Amino acid sequence: MRHLSPKTLLLGMGMLAAVPEIHAQTADHKTALSLYGTTLQYRGDLGSNFWDLRNGTVGGGASLTRYMSKGLDINLSANYTKLRYPSESGTFTSQTPLANNQRFDASMWSYGLGFKLKLPIKDEFFLHPYILLQPGFTWVNTDRSNGPASPGAPLAAASNARYGSFDGQAALGLDFHITPGFIFFVQAGQHYLLTDDNRLDGSAANSDGFWNKHDRYMQFSSGVTVAFGKAKDSDGDGVPDRKDKCPNTPSGVKVDVNGCPLDTDGDGVPDYQDKCPDVKGLAALQGCPDADGDGVADADDKCPNTPAGVRVDATGCPLDSDGDGVADYLDKCPNTPAGVKVDATGCPIDTDGDGVPDYQDKCPDRAGPASNKGCPEIKAEDKKILNEATKYINFDFNKATLKTSSYAKLNQMVQIMNDYPDYSLSIAGHTDSKGADDYNLRLSYERAASARKYMLSKGIPADRIEARGYGETKPIADNKTAAGQALNRRVDFDPYLTGDTNAAEAKYGPAPTIADIKAAGNKLPGKKTTGTGAPRSRKAPLKKAPLKKRK
Structure with a gap:
């Protein structure tokens, strides 16, 4: 039997694959269907054509798989493939060499319940290796024939056998996650038929021990897996709940791969709530910056350079409680009455410097004590x-x-x-x-x-x-x-x-x-007094005048 070179073998492995046990299902898409092509290679009493790709048989199958956990899938599979030995097809003649005086050609219908053991790799990762352990049942329809005992001798009679056999398969495979719901896979494994070894190939020439007593064959498969079902996505943001770190995102909000609202500037305030989505800001200010830390966003701050710790009004400017134009933090007289003129320190102006502010000083230009309303006291x-x-x-x-x-x-x-x-x-x-x-x-x-x-x-x-x-x-x-x-x-x-x-x-x-x-245009009250001017001269009577009331 001619053997393949390592290069040819690797090429064949990439084109072949193993088993109908599906590989596309994930935690988000738990049920999957696989379709694949397969080829079988025999090893038993008649010899071995393992790794021999000449005249390979071709078959196919399908499997239905259910995701159980990150490390385990379970699948049901069914496939049909031809198995023959030697691998060359044809009929005997009287000149067929003695070394090839036996052959069989079987049709194999295989059914199995597989347990796919996966490495706990994230679903998003491209490559996923696994081990498949699969008990199953195979239905065999084999045609066996013998060549001449010697060149020129008559041909021996052919025989046929139809039977069912429990079998077991162990395989290694690789899943290639093309998209979240579409996977390409390759697989290689061996099947062991649990019936006596002469039923498949008609020979029991080498039946010592378990491994020799039972016929076996290698199966290569490759195919695609498509996942079904829709992952639960409570907030409808396109990220399934299992992966969604923000499962209650409002409808219509753009999210990242974790299902959380986009935060372009990385300030912790999602864009849909961020009034300044391109500049880092504070959550308390709806994502807008506050350079002076006064609690008023820079865009609304009329005094963006207010010193730290200074209380401000709604415009971001320092509070001026008394409205005198001097901020409280600079105002030495913060309770000045409205309308009173003040100096740079916020205190009422005292023009004459007497300690009585002008608004209380009846004599603002001349110094006087507060007891006299800021006016000079009369000496x-x-x-x-x-x-x-x-x-x-x-x-x-x-x-x-x-x-x-x-x-x-x-x-x-x-x-x-x-x-x-x-x-x-x-x-x-x-x-x-x-x-x-x-x-x-x-x-x-x-x-x-x-x-x-x-x-x-x-x-x-x-x-x-x-x-x-x-x-x-x-x-x-x-x-x-x-x-x-x-x-x-x-x-x-x-x-x-x-x-x-x-x-x-x-x-x-x-x-x-x-x-x-x-x-009022009135006269002085009372009777007119006499003699308000110089007395007029007039002759007095000779008789003595009576005395008048003197004032």
Whole structure:
């Protein structure tokens, strides 16, 4: 028998394959159908044609396989193939050499239950080796014949046998995973028929021991396997649940090979939820970056370089709680009232530097204590002049005409008003209780107005002096005595910060000022007083005139 070279043998192995036990099924496609071609080679009592590809027989088969685990498949197979020896086909003649005086030609129908032992390799890997152990049953229809006993002798009679035999197969194979559901495979293995060895080939010439007693043959197979069934894919993303690391992906979302939503920038936020899918960002900001870490995405951050740890508003800019234009982290006065002008530190401007901010300072350009609303306090000696002025302001009898002796004191008060431009002056006229009430009221107004008029003539603005009269309604002493009446006949001079309540009103209650009365188009209240100007000369009667009430 001529033997094959190693090169020819390898080529033959690649073209052949073994067995109808399927190889395409996976954990995702558990049931598979294999179709394959096969060829058989005999070894027994008559000799051996193992690895001899001359005049090889051709057959085929099919198998149905079920995936059990990563390391085990079970299959049912059926195939039909011819088996002959010697491998050359033909008939005997009287000149056939003695060495070939026996031959058989058998049809083999094989059925088996196979156990495919696989290496635990991932299904996605291209090459999968395995071992097949398969008990089965073979139906044999064999034609046996003998050649002449010697050249020229008559031919021996031919015989036929039909029988069934249990058999066992052991094989090695390779699966080539072309696609997840399509596999090409090759396989080589040996079958052992468990019946007596002479039934197949008609010879028991070599029947000592188990391996020699039973005929055997090698089977090469190659074919394709197609998997059936659809892997469970709960979220419909195309990745079966078994492999899906993200089994609850929303419908329509693109996923990777693991079934997880695509994350192009690798920031842990899937693209379908990522507002910035091409730039790494933060999950809290829907995948967008935050360079200054203030919790506002860069795309929305109007202040993208805010220092770390600084509290920001919705725009990403530092908080400015009081709205003064100075961020809280720089603001030394974070609770400044709205609308107040502030300096660079966020504190209210204090123009005169007296510690009283301008918005609370009635005299923002001149320093003064907070107790006096930021205005300069009137010096003690000037206060004394104002407090004692009433003693030195005198009028003609029963008139509102100032005596010249009053001018010096009024001039002092004019100077005080010029020295303290933030103050106004309240002038309040008073009388004693003698005479008619309305007469006294008008007289008190006119005397206050006379003192005001003099000071206005010295340049004091009209809006800084208020004059009003209270008549006899605000006595400071007992009108039953002459001394008390003298004290009650007075004109008070009280300074107050411009804009504050009139000092006279604060002491005595409300009374319209002369300016108020004139603005309303009214006359001074009460009867007109006499002698408000210089007395006119007229002849007096010779008789003695009665005494009048003196004012």
